[in-house]
Amino acid sequence: MGPGGISTEIAYVLGQTGGLSRTPADVFNTVYLVFLILGTLVGVVVIGYTLTKAWRYRDDGERDDESESDKVVRPVLGHLPTGSGGGKKLFVSFGISAVIVLSLIVWTYSALLFVDDTPPEVAAEGEEPLEIEVVGKQFNWEYTYPNGHTEEPTLYIPEDRPIRLKVTAADVWHNYGISEFRVKTDAIPGQTTTAWFVADETGTYEAVCYELCGSGHSAMRGDVVVMEQEEFEEWYANTTDGSTSASVNSDVTGDTDANANTNAADPAATEGEA
Amino acid sequence: MTEHADHDHEHHLPPKSSVKRWLVTTNHKDIGVLYIITSLFFLVAGGILAMMIRAQLWTPGGTLLGGQGYNQAVTSHGLLMVFWFISPFAFGLANYLVPLQIGADDLAFPRLNAMSYWVYLFSGLLFLTSFFLGSSLAGGWTIYQPLNVPAFIPEVNQVGSLATIFALMLFVAAVTMGSVNFLTTFYRMRAEGLRVRDMPLFSVSILLTVWMMLFAFAALLAAVILLSFDHLLGSVWFSTAEGGSLLWAHLFWFFGHPEVYIVFFPALGVMAEVFQTFSGKRIVGRKWFVIAMALVAIQSFVVWMHHMFLTAINLPIKTIFMATTIGISLPFDLMVFALIYTLAKGKIRFKTPFLFSFGALLLFILGGITGVFLGAVVLDYQFRGTYWVVAHFHYVMFGGGTALIGGLYYWYPKMTGKMYDEFLGKVHFAMFFVGFNLLYFPMFVVWETPRRVFDYAAEFTMWHRLATVGAFLFAASFLVMIYNMFKSLHSGEEAPDNPWEYASAGEWAVPSPPPLENYPGVPSYAGGKLSFLTRSEAADGGTVVEQEVAGTEQTAPDGGAIAHAGAAATTPTTDYAEELALEDEHADHASIWPFAISASAFVTFLGLSGISKAYFIWPFVFATGFMVAYFGIEGGRREGFGWIHPVVMALGGAIAAGGAYLLAIDKGGLGAAIDGASVYFWLTTVGAFMGAATLTQLGFEEFNVPEPAIAEQWPFEAVSNVKLGMWMFLGSDVILFGAFIGSYIFMRVGHGWTDWHHDFIPEAHVVLPGLINTYLLLASSFAVVLALVAARQQNRRRLLGYLITTFLLGVGFLINKAVEWEHLFHLHEGAFADGWTFTTNIASSSFYITTGLHGAHVAVGLLITLYLIVRAYNGAYLGEEEADTIEHFGLYWHFVDIVWLFLFPLFYIL
Incomplete structure (x- = not known):
């Protein structure tokens, strides 16, 4: 706030x-x-x-x-009610x-x-939104960047830039959500839903599945790594069309100020606890 | 009450101490008690699962249950509590009290009522059995798709999963029977002078609840039938990528949102009754309270998409559903304020029933406020799938449960004749209320915990532990209740007729517990207050009406001169007395067949859960043959043999033999067929045979249920109970077929209306067989009309002739359909080299299943026709009133025809 x-x-x-x-x-x-x-x-x-x-x-x-x-x-037994x-x-x-x-x-x-919607003022102000396709599958998230690069199970995004998600599912109904950035949408086979958000702080967060999707549902979480813009650009430039990486977090910084589950920094949660 | 025990004997009912009594009883009070005890049993079952969930959540990522086990626990907990505990608990109270409150001596169809109960019990047992068949369903109580189709269920768990689905299907059958029964009772059996709006608020709430149940559960039935075929026959409704998931969501929530009010309304009724009694005040704004409830009941059918705000529905639709959602919250505001203002100027006594109802109001206020949060779509987006939702609906639904428990304490003296222990009642409330809030309030605080996930952020641990502690306290409070109930039954104080000052509804004017026939005479509200009328001999030899005003000890003999208010204007007293005499007609109260039929259904569906696709149809073919033969045997045995009986028996034998022959061809020899059959095939066969025999016995049983001669029946004065019941049933059937047709249209639009034909349907699927069948059915409808005319004219030969014509036309319909299906199944054309079967595509799935269910309706109609033929041969149904049975069958048959008139263009022409 x-x-x-x-x-x-x-x-x-x-x-x-x-x-x-x-x-x-x-x-x-x-x-x-x-x-x-x-x-x-x-x-x-x-x-x-x-x-x-x-x-x-x-x-x-x-x-x-x-x-x-x-x-x-006073009410009397057997009388019609009024x-x-x-x-x-x-x-x-x-x-x-x-x-x-x-x-x-x-x-x-x-x-x-x-x-x-992504209102024009937001789009105009920063750069154009970064559009990422998300596919939910038992029990992971797969991300595809505009250049065709796919990433699984970690999402890498730049700070302070609108991120537009196009979400679907490969098998059963999932729901994609990053609590920290208040973004959430259903991942339904055969349907595509959209949602957008802005990450305003670097760090590592969590994307969680919010719809029961099978025996591994409770563990269906993936990291979301928010990087400074230049850092992201550098990382993004190294990805190539159609390349895939089952990512290891270590090659990317951001872990230094990692604040996964930073609910203490979240005003809503704090209010809720009050 | 020894005097009444003797009465029970007169009605062929064994005493209450005998087990047999409880198996054969059809009396609404006995069945009410059975419902309550059974539902509490399922509360314990669901509660144990809840304790396992909370134990798992003691630490983040607990390990008490595995991933699958945890999913199974949350799923079963939800299903058991919503379906098998809370609604049946409310309907236990309703079964006991509604007839007493409206002045009926029982429900309209006592055997059907017993059947509802037994099917409910056996559906629950089938559910519990599913735990031992690999695994019960584990995909959430909302059963989202395609997670719950076989492709995503490990093979070892598939039998149990299907058993759970069948349990749900049986439960819906029980609900539908109950709804039809209650609606008919409400509209046909109210005491004279009791308008619908004047009924006690508990009865009003139940009336609105059964209206919602009639339609909402039909949508669930459609969804569950489609899902069971996806399991049983491999149809592809919910695994179709284009729209399968959303189809389920729409069907489920079209049922699911009214369900919230179905659960909550009875509780609201209890709160209204208890608030009035224990504050000694009539409710504030009674009229508006009733109107608000009625509004909610209607609006509940237009809010379902607010459960789907994140499913890519477009903004205009979102806006509409946001508006309807807010709209439905407003009547509740009014009801809550009405309850609150009723307290003012009251003389409030904090007895246990009031404490629970009052507690329920506070919980509901909290549930309501947190519900407004969910009405704001931006907030709803983020609350989706989190503990906010979990906490909110527990506050609302178990807030309702809280009031129902108050209702149990309130009516306990009436049902048992004993007072409960007040101190223990208060202890129960204290533990309950503290436990409830300790359990559910922390869920709001740590709402960011994802729902149905046993891993959560470490800093939430403290709150989750608090909830777990609350859960165990909450559970323990029920032990106090159960102890109290048992103890008081044996050593409680004797309860007077009316233990509560200011109680006003009719049930308090009769002894505790009430005698079998409920009232000491015919109840009437014609004078503005409840009185009981009896006929007696006057000194001069004529008959007079005696009137006893409820709540007064002495009898006020109102002779002929002091005319009874309602009847004075038009009816001479002696006639009125004659009508009263009709009320003394003998009524039956015992039948074993509802129990036996339900047990058969249990065995049949248990078998079906594991039967292979290739064997699915055969048990029913053989059972049909057996049933037909059995009609002949029983008809002849009971009413004397004639030429028709051997013919029918032979027909039955032919069906069975023909079935065996086809099975043998299909499986390469009868021996091979028997070798290939699993134990589930035999179970299904045994169950189907039991069902055939018991249904036939029910049909032949003499069971007299007199309709009230003096009753308030607006707006159905001119319709008999059975006819009204048939209308109600067909009303729900309209929704059922509507849901099938809607599903077909939804999937077809999703694929592209015109591409559908090109992509999915073979050339061989032509119009002609459908056209022939249309003519056959229309002709058969005409034959039924002629049969009715013949019956009214008491012409037995023509009646028989037209019934047989109907039968033959119907058989022609089925044979034509069988030939058509056989051809399509074994196609070898282009894209459909492997035939066009249930599993081929969504078009074949929808064609076979929708028209197949219609075909099943035809087959059932044909069995009834055969039964009618057997009985008509022996002279039944002749005469103006006797012909009613033919008329009621005709309603059903014409309805089945009309459905075909929709299916034919949809599946053959367009």
């Missing part, structure tokens, strides 16, 4: 702050944060209210409710909740449009 608190964050997601570039991860983290705060607030209010009422109107045998029971018609009054309060609360929910969802719609 950038400096400036929530209001900046929101403006940021809405694309109103101009210069800053947004990434899907930024968008997710902000929307999640807003939902978390509002959700907690609503939860505390509603549950608090419910508990208070339940306690306030407990039947402890002491409460003298003769005056109140004049107003309340509703209690209080319909107005019901509709006011319902209205408020509907407004909260609807406005939240409408607000996130613009974020959806952003994540679902």
Whole structure:
């Protein structure tokens, strides 16, 4: 999360702050944060209210409710049911909740449009997106770069450049996701899905399968190595058309500041734990 | 209740202490109890699996279970809990209480109700058996494809996997029978003066649930049938690269989303009842509560694609489903607020049932809020496949389960006649609630853990351990409950008719436990409150109606003059009394055949799980021959021999002999055929023969179920129970065939509508056989209409003649189809040198299976026709009312014809 608190964050997601570039991860983290705060607030209010009422109107045998029971018609065995009054309060609360929910969802719609496409502003700002084809197969990921080079099971990508993934599966239904960069999409045989993200920090991360795909599903993970741009260019130049490497991480740097599973650096997770 | 025990004897029911009672009973209360006990058994089974999962997660990458074992555990846990525990648990309560709440003496079709239960039990047993047949299904409870087709299942696990699929299929059969039964009961058997909207909210919730079940489960049935054929015959529905995966996802989630509400609605009904009773207040905004529920039930069928947001569906569709998803959350807001506001000004007593219902509300609020997160598509993308989803649906679904457990405590005194132990109940709640939140809340915190993966980031360990500790506490709480239930059954306080102040629904106006016939007279709400009407002799020799108002001890004799409110205007009291007398008609309550048929189904499907493709059809050919012969034998034995009986017996023998001859040709000699048959073939054969015999016995059994003479039946006053039941069943069949046809269209569009013909279909697949069959079926429909006319005119010879004509036309249809298939199977043309079989391509798979299932409908219809012929020969069905059976069969037969009128152009012309 950038400096400036929530209001900046929101403006940021809405694309109103101009210069800053947004990434899907930024968008997710902000929307999640807003939902978390509002959700907690609503939860505390509603549950608090419910508990208070339940306690306030407990039947402890002491409460003298003769005056109140004049107003309340208690249910009688065998009588056809009627509703209690209080319909107005019901509709006011319902209205408020509907407004909260609807406005939240409408607000996130613009974020959806952003994540679902690579908007021109992002494309224009950095270089053009790097397009990589991903094929899921039991129990690994295979990547094909624009020059035809294939890599398995590690993905090498440059820092600060939009990466566009075209994802499919060779055998069964998988789901490709890199939690750190908030990118995820289904890998379905016979279908191609797309997703994009920006890695804003070098290091080694993990791509995980999020759809049960067989006995090796729990172990279907591959490294994602984010390199500085020049370093990547150098590595990429050494790959040739149609070459394949079942990669060994050692020839690439980035392990120095490796922060695999850096969930502590992830605002969302931190909020979640709070 | 000794007096009532005597009553039981009058109805040929053994006492409750006898095992036999529980095997033959068709009474809704007995079956309710059986459902509850059985579902708790499956809760324990699913719970043990959950404990294994949590134990595995104690450390990242635990090693208690292997990869396959873990997948099997998560899959079976999900399937058992969703299908075999939570819904049947709710329907145990519903079975017991709905008739009591709406003023019916039983469900509309008591034997069908028993059959639902037994099929449910045996489907669960088949599921548990699958563990011992290599492995049960291990591809997730959502059974995504193509992971769960044979190509991706190791050979040793295939029998068990198919057994699991069949278990699911049997379960759906049980659900469909139950839905038809409940719907007919709701619409035909309400007490006088009880409008649908006036039913207690638990009954309202069940009504809406069964409506959803009727249609949603038909989609699941279609999906599971297609999947079973992929296993059994090697068809290629879900292994087809172009769209197979997505086809499953659509079919599954079209069922799967309504299923969420199918699970949750009964819980909502329980919450509404318990909140009203224990706060001493009628629910706030009752009308809106009911409307909101009805809205959700309808909307639940248009949100399924929100489970597929990441599957490359386009933005406009995503937007629509995002909107419908948010739309469906709003009625729930209203219901939650209604429950909360009901507490205000109440006199709330924190008894165990209330604690559970109240706890359920709190859990559901949390589940609801986290669900709104999932409604935001950008968030949903990242939550997909993570513990956020796991935590969310456990809060919602087991939040519902929490209310249902409250319901069990609430109605325990009614069912057993004993009070449960309040202290132990509260202990249970405390452990349950703390355990629940310890178990599921940490899952939100470490939501980034991938679902169904036993390896996770090291820093999550603490949270996962907390969840594991919570899981064991949660599980232990159920031991307290089970102990409480057992102990109280023996040493609990005697429960009065109504142990709860402010309880208002009908079940509390009768003794605990209620007598077999439920009420001390005919229940009526005509005066705005429940009263029981009985007929008695007046001093002057006439008959009068006595009215006992529920909840009052003394009987208020309302003689002829004090007219009964509902009847006063139009009916003289004596007539009304005559109608009351009709209610005293003898009713049957015992039949062993539902149990026997279900056991046969178990054996048959166990056999089918391992049978080879080459042998699949033969057990059914032989069983059909046997069944036909058995019609002849039983018909003659029961009603006297005539020329028809030997003819039918000979026909049966001919079918069996013809089958044996063809089998021998196919396998190179009968000896070789027998040698080549596996034990699964024999199991299937034994099961199919048992099924043939028991179904026939059920058909011939005299089983009297009087329809209520005085009842609220809007909007189906003019339709008999059986006819309405048939309509309901056909309604679900429409969805079933709709799903098949939809699947065909989906796959064909996926491939390219016009290329389909060119790429997949041989020249030899011509229109003519289909056209001939169309004429045959249309003619047979006409013959059934004439048979009905003949029956109404009491003309036995013509009735028999038209039924036989129908039969022969149907047989012609099947023979024509067999010749056509035989030809296509053994093609040697160009691209199809090896024939055009089930496995050739998606076009052949869809052609054979869709028209084949229609053919199976025809075959079933023909068996019924033969049975009708045997009985008609002996003079059955003659007369205005007696002819109804022919009419009900006609409905089915015309429906089968209409289906063909859709299949013919789709598979032959277009």
